[in-house]
Amino acid sequence: xxxxxxxxxxxxxxxxxxxxxxxxxxxxxxxxxxxxxxxxxxxxxxxxxxxxxxxxxxxxxxxxxxxxxxxxxxxxxxxxxxxxxxxxxxxxxxxxxxxxxxxxxxxxxxxxxxxxxxxxxxxxxxxxxxxxxxxxxxxxxxxxxxxxxxxxxxxxxxxxxxxxxxxxxxxxxxxxxxxxxxxxxxxxxxxxxxxxxxxxxxxxxxxxxxxxxxxxxxxxxxxxxxxxxxxxxxxxxxxxxxxxxxxxxxxxxxxxxxxxxxxxxxxxxxxxxxxxxxxxxxxxxxxxxxxxxxxxxxxxxxxxxxxxxxxxxxxxxxxxxxxxxxxxxxxxxxxxxxxxxxxxxxxxxxxxxxxxxxxxxxxxxxxxxxxxxxxxxxxxxxxxxxxxxxxxxxxxxxxxxxxxxxxxxxxxxxxxxxxxxxxxxxxxxxxxxxxxxxxxxxxxxxxxxxxxxxxxxxxxxxxxxxxxxxxxxxxxxxxxxxxxxxxxxxxxxxxxxxxxxxxxxxxxxxxxxxxxxxxxxxxxxxxxxxxxxxxxxxxxxxxxxxxxxxxxxxxxxxxxxxxxxxxxxxxxxxxxxxxxxxxxxxxxxxxxxxxxxxxxxxxxxxxxxxxxxxxxxxxxxxxxxxxxxxxxxxxxxxxxxxxxxxxxxxxxxxxxxxxxxxxxxxxxxxxxxxxxxxxxxxxxxxxxxxxxxxxxxxxxxxxxxxxxxxxxxxxxxxxxxxxxxxxxxxxx
Numbered sequence: 001x002x003x004x005x006x007x008x009x010x011x012x013x014x015x016x017x018x019x020x021x022x023x024x025x026x027x028x029x030x031x032x033x034x035x036x037x038x039x040x041x042x043x044x045x046x047x048x049x050x051x052x053x054x055x056x057x058x059x060x061x062x063x064x065x066x067x068x069x070x071x072x073x074x075x076x077x078x079x080x081x082x083x084x085x086x087x088x089x090x091x092x093x094x095x096x097x098x099x100x101x102x103x104x105x106x107x108x109x110x111x112x113x114x115x116x117x118x119x120x121x122x123x124x125x126x127x128x129x130x131x132x133x134x135x136x137x138x139x140x141x142x143x144x145x146x147x148x149x150x151x152x153x154x155x156x157x158x159x160x161x162x163x164x165x166x167x168x169x170x171x172x173x174x175x176x177x178x179x180x181x182x183x184x185x186x187x188x189x190x191x192x193x194x195x196x197x198x199x200x201x202x203x204x205x206x207x208x209x210x211x212x213x214x215x216x217x218x219x220x221x222x223x224x225x226x227x228x229x230x231x232x233x234x235x236x237x238x239x240x241x242x243x244x245x246x247x248x249x250x251x252x253x254x255x256x257x258x259x260x261x262x263x264x265x266x267x268x269x270x271x272x273x274x275x276x277x278x279x280x281x282x283x284x285x286x287x288x289x290x291x292x293x294x295x296x297x298x299x300x301x302x303x304x305x306x307x308x309x310x311x312x313x314x315x316x317x318x319x320x321x322x323x324x325x326x327x328x329x330x331x332x333x334x335x336x337x338x339x340x341x342x343x344x345x346x347x348x349x350x351x352x353x354x355x356x357x358x359x360x361x362x363x364x365x366x367x368x369x370x371x372x373x374x375x376x377x378x379x380x381x382x383x384x385x386x387x388x389x390x391x392x393x394x395x396x397x398x399x400x401x402x403x404x405x406x407x408x409x410x411x412x413x414x415x416x417x418x419x420x421x422x423x424x425x426x427x428x429x430x431x432x433x434x435x436x437x438x439x440x441x442x443x444x445x446x447x448x449x450x451x452x453x454x455x456x457x458x459x460x461x462x463x464x465x466x467x468x469x470x471x472x473x474x475x476x477x478x479x480x481x482x483x484x485x486x487x488x489x490x491x492x493x494x495x496x497x498x499x500x501x502x503x504x505x506x507x508x509x510x511x512x513x514x515x516x517x518x519x520x521x522x523x524x525x526x527x528x529x530x531x532x533x534x535x536x537x538x539x540x541x542x543x544x545x546x547x548x549x550x551x552x553x554x555x556x557x558x559x560x561x562x563x564x565x566x567x568x569x570x571x572x573x574x575x576x577x578x579x580x581x582x583x584x585x586x587x588x589x590x591x592x593x594x595x596x597x598x599x600x601x602x603x604x605x606x607x608x609x610x611x612x613x614x615x616x617x618x619x620x621x622x623x624x625x626x627x628x629x630x631x632x633x634x635x636x637x638x639x640x641x642x643x644x645x646x647x648x649x650x651x652x653x654x655x656x657x658x659x660x661x662x663x664x665x666x667x668x669x670x671x672x673x674x675x676x677x678x679x680x681x682x683x684x685x686x687x688x689x690x691x692x693x694x695x696x697x698x699x700x701x702x703x704x705x706x707x708x709x710x711x712x713x714x715x716x717x718x719x720x721x722x723x724x725x726x727x728x729x730x731x732x
Contacts, residue, residue, distance in 0.1 A: 005064070009064060012058070013061070013121075016061075016115065017119055017120070017125055017129070020054055020115065020116060020119065020120075020132075022132075023050040023051065024133040024136055025132045025135045026046060027043055027047065027360075027363070028136045028140040028166060028360075029140050029143065030046050031043075031168075033156065034451055035444075035447050035448065035451055036450060036454070039166065040168055040358060041447065045440075047109065047112065047363055048104075048440060052108065052111070052437065054119065055111055055115050056430075059425055059429040062426065063422045065422070067388055068422045068425050069386050070118060071118050071384065071386045071387075072384045072387060073373040073376070073377060074334050074373060074376050075335070075373055078334055082327045083106070083107060085276065085320055087103055089276040089277050089278075089280050089321065092272050092276060092279065093280070093282055094278075094279070094285075095279060095282050095536060096279070097479070098532075101478070102280055102281020102282070103281060104436045106281075107436060109362060109363050110366070111433075112370070113367075116367070116370030117370055117377075120374045126371070126378075130187070131224065131225075133371075134224075134225065134228045134232075135224075137177060137184075137228070138228045140167070140177075140235070141234065141235025143164070143166060144235040147160075147164045148162050162242075163242055163247050165239075167358075168358075169358065171243065171251075172358050174243060175351055175355065175361055175364075176364060177235055178347065179347055179364060181232045181236060182347070183344055184225050184228040184229040184232055187222075188226035188228070250300075250304055250306075251310060252287075252310045253310065254310045254311070254354075255292075256292060256295050257309045257314040259291070260286050260287060260290045260291060260292075260318055261309065263290035264289075264290055264317075265321050265322060275321045275322055275323050276320060276323060276324070277318055277319045278318060278535075281319060283307060283308060283309055283315050283318055284305065286309075286318045286319070287309075288536075288537045288572040289572065296574065297606075308357070309356060310356065311354050311356060311357075312357035313325065332349055335349065338372075342372045344368050348365045439476075442475050442476045446471075446472040446475035447476075449472040449475065450472040453469045456468060457489070462489070462493055462496070466493065469482065469485055470486070477532075479532070483526065483528045483529035483539075484529050487521075487525035487543075488546075490518045490522035490525060491549060492703070493518050494518035494519050495549075495703070495706060497511055497515050497518070498515050498707055499704070499707070515706075522546055523543075523715060523716050526542055527718065527719055531719070535571060537568045537572040537575075537578075540564050540568035540571065541564075541581070543564045544560075544564035544565040544568060544581070547560040548561045548585060548588075548702075548705070549703045549704065549705045550705070550706060550715060551588065552707075552712070553706040553707065553712060554712055555712045556715070558589055560715075560717045560718055561585050562582070563720060564720075565578070565581060565582045565585065566582070576601075576605040576606045576612055577602070579598045579612075580598070581699060583595040583599045583602065584615065584699025584700065586598060587618070587619055588700075588701075590622075592620075593623070596623070599613075599616035599619055602615075602616075609639075610635075610639035610646070610696050611697070613632045613639070614632070614650070614696040614698070615698060616632045617629045617630075617631075617632030617636065621657060621660070626660060629657055630654070634654075637651070637654070646695065650696065
């Protein structure tokens, strides 16, 4: 091979390697304030861009080389199968757009794995990537250390906090540090012992890289890894300390994670649910729909919504089904089968079984997997040979795959034909990348725009908020959160126009037209949200809040409110707040028996929920059942014993109820009993700190209702394809 060509190919290799190295160094510290998620989304964007560049450079290199050569690795099959299964599960998901949006970054993580395997070929290159991976972790650790001691090197005000983390989660930060720490420790310790005990390093997968550094007498590298180990260890210690003291992580209990996973794959169509789960990245819907009723007994967690399961393995099982978890087990089996001891990857596997993984941790898992694959290839080069693909004569088939060391005789015509294959490979890579990149670009631009709208909203700039949200939806009309926000923006603007009129004056014809237009846009946006993500209970709650604010203004708004709330309950059946919301609507409509039924369900689901009993008591009071109302109020008083504000509220209600009962002249003895002699409705109801601090009150619309109209305006109803039962019941 001519020297010029060798130099050019070496340049391509170094350029691809540099892209991966930059990614490793920046990945843990990269964040942006211009996206709706300041920490995870920027890391996804960084990984997608740099891995795409590295992959394209590798594909272009094959053109100049005139050959398509791909390296075999021990994990090619399970990684490929996991990507395919995740894609199919996302494609078949009810919340398809949410699932595909979550899958695309994972796809590029898979691309990154194959780029690492095919680009890294020498010990020096492996050492370079290990150093850049360690460097990025050191930079993040230094920020952790400085922030903890109130030294803030970054100029942004929101980073000036002792618990600030570039990962967005201290748990992710601790896991990242813990997985990279052994790499720094191994090389820092290994270099010091290589001089006296050169054979000791041969027992480790990274012995070759360690010896490479030693033979070059790289004292600077030795010092770097030694210092890096200390810095990362200190950062990890501080992070763990914060996790166990001031910033305790909220993790879904393992029992709940198991319950949700098994229910997610056992519901609905066997092929879709059992084999492929609910759809990659849609655990939120599994959580709301399948969380057990006893989840409400946890005084700390019950009000939280989890987007991740108890562990990565359980989340994979729920969202990608038996096929997904089976392939993951197959991947773990292949790692164990290699019989090489790579502590970071072993720790990552163990962590995946007991802890949730964010995108950051999934990316690190596959990065470690790629680096370990390189070690396995170097340890057994004959087993994992580089295969060369080429076109051959028809009698041997259209495509031939030969090991790198196998000499294949070709005539001049065959060599010219073989050069076509790298071009086809580049075309395939371009197609695989360009399609998702098109949507990634639209998503990213829309996300920047939507974040600007949130800033405008915080500044009470309604017009700018409206315009920016309209632009975000136009750029990427597949994200339900955009429609939810836009629906509330339109409703708020309509309410402002309807209520902010001069006293005694009626709205002009144009103002009334604008109000109706905004209301219709609000309903349309709410309907669009449930169309984009029909399994997300938040979307149905949002639509119900819109209709509830229109009761008295629009025709059938009360019926539409009940229909949409029932749909929300069907998707979140064990959430007591859902039943309080529905009971509040019945209470607002004067249907007190129905309201009592819903409040009782809420109290049954969570016996220590003071607000459920408070609303139940008022429903009994409005019905005229003062005895049961007093029983409910006494329970409330016990549950809010430690909250002075709530105590004052319930004491006034009890006094009012006593007066009403005295005026009624019946049941007076029961009503005049002191709160201390009343028995609570549930003997298991005991006050907790979280319950005592919750503000009690009669359930009301989350957005102010519009002024009553007579006759009422015609409004669009919800588009419900599957109507839940009239009286949904919580699951067990």
